[in-house]
Amino acid sequence: MDDVTDTVFRQIVQDLASPDLFFTEFVNVDGLMSPGRAKLLKKLKFMPSETRLVAQLWGLKPENFKAVAEQIATGQLAQELGLPKGVNFVGVDLNMGCPAKSEVQNGACAALIKKENRDLAKQIIDATKDGLAGRLPLSIKTRLGFNEVDLTWHDFLLQQKPQMLTVHGRTRKQMSKVPADWELIGQVRHLRDMHGTDTLVVGNGDVISYEHALQLAGKYNLDGIMIGRGIFADPKVFMERSDWQYVGRQQRIALYKKQVQMFNVMWGRGERNIKTLNKFCKVYINGFDGARELRDKLMNASSTTELISLLTAAENRRD
Numbered sequence: 539m540d541d542v543t544d545t546v547f548r549q550i551v552q553d554l555a556s557p558d559l560f561f562t563e564f565v566n567v568d569g570l571m572s573p574g575r576a577k578l579l580k581k582l583k584f585m586p587s588e589t590r591l592v593a594q595l596w597g598l599k600p601e602n603f604k605a606v607a608e609q610i611a612t613g614q615l616a617q618e619l620g621l622p623k624g625v626n627f628v629g630v631d632l633n634m635g636c637p638a639k640s641e642v643q644n645g646a647c648a649a650l651i652k653k654e655n656r657d658l659a660k661q662i663i664d665a666t667k668d669g670l671a672g673r674l675p676l677s678i679k680t681r682l683g684f685n686e687v688d689l690t691w692h693d694f695l696l697q698q699k700p701q702m703l704t705v706h707g708r709t710r711k712q713m714s715k716v717p718a719d720w721e722l723i724g725q726v727r728h729l730r731d732m733h734g735t736d737t738l739v740v741g742n743g744d745v746i747s748y749e750h751a752l753q754l755a756g757k758y759n760l761d762g763i764m765i766g767r768g769i770f771a772d773p774k775v776f777m778e779r780s781d782w783q784y785v786g787r788q789q790r791i792a793l794y795k796k797q798v799q800m801f802n803v804m805w806g807r808g809e810r811n812i813k814t815l816n817k818f819c820k821v822y823i824n825g826f827d828g829a830r831e832l833r834d835k836l837m838n839a840s841s842t843t844e845l846i847s848l849l850t851a852a853e854n855r856r857d
């Protein structure tokens with residue numbers, strides 16, 4: 539998730555309760571293949587301990603998808619990020635679902651769902667496959683349709699035989715305004731059977747717990763479940779029986795402090811705006827007396843040093 543699942547937060551989640559796969563923030567291949575590369579590379583940064591990470595790409599130019607896919611598949615990009623030889627991403631995912639105006643009006647992401655853009659979608663998929671050359675699996679993330687539900691899109695995607703297809707159960711037009719439609723996600727899984735391919739079908743949308751995920755996977759015969767915003771309510775959402783609600787004030791403060799300290803080490807030279815930490819403040823600093831007042835102070839901090847000293851003071855004040 540953009541501005542959320544950076545290497546620091548992924549490491550925190552991995553330590554608390556790890557999913558089978560993580561995805562990077564979406565990264566623009568056209569930007570990566572431009573003089574702006576260095577600025578974008580930080581979105582792909584990861585640590586050797588992250589051994590189940592898929593790189594998510596978006597963009598418009600097939601030749602750039604091919605080049606970046608190749609750099610990922612050969613391990614060249616991971617080495618450019620400073621990782622030791624042999625440490626790499628485990629796959630590449632194409633974002634064909636982001637609904638944001640800035641991406642869609644250029645014809646990228648969810649705009650690729652439109653029938654008139656199907657040729658470009660095919661060129662992008664083919665170019666990425668060429669770049670990967672079978673060395674890493676290809677996955678695609680998409681929605682149910684653009685303005686309307688359009689299962690011809692999923693039919694088309696399944697014909698391309700990606701190793702994994704993640705379906706967010708809403709159209710682009712629906713943004714996040716209506717509940718995800720899991721019946722339709724189930725229909726995509728059914729389409730997969732009709733195609734007789736072995737593409738894994740993963741459902742996404744509004745899942746808030748491991749139990750909820752298992753129930754939906756069972757009901758709709760899915761190969762996996764992707765959880766996004768559920769992590770904001772429960773950082774242990776990938777645990778079979780999360781005990782997050784019983785995690786007390788001290789531990790919550792300590793966890794946020796750990797994230798801020800790691801953020802400081804990773805992004806201390808200003809590569810990331812400290813305001814991106816505010817989203818996480820809401821994750822941890824809540825559910826105990828005085829949380830709101832503490833949050834108000836933390837959200838106004840202007841440096842990680844200030845954040846750490848406020849958190850240390852809060853830790854020492856054991857009410």
Ligand SMILES: Cc1cc2nc3c(=O)[nH]c(=O)nc-3n(C[C@H](O)[C@H](O)[C@H](O)COP(=O)(O)O)c2cc1C
Nearest residue numbers: 539540563564679706742743744745765766767768
């Ligand atoms: C802040 C934020 C950033 C997101 N960034 C991405 C992204 O970079 N790539 C992506 O595929 N989806 C992104 N999404 C969408 C989620 O992955 C997910 O599809 C959507 O939120 C629905 O699932 P959920 O209810 O489990 O969150 C983002 C969502 C949010 C709220």
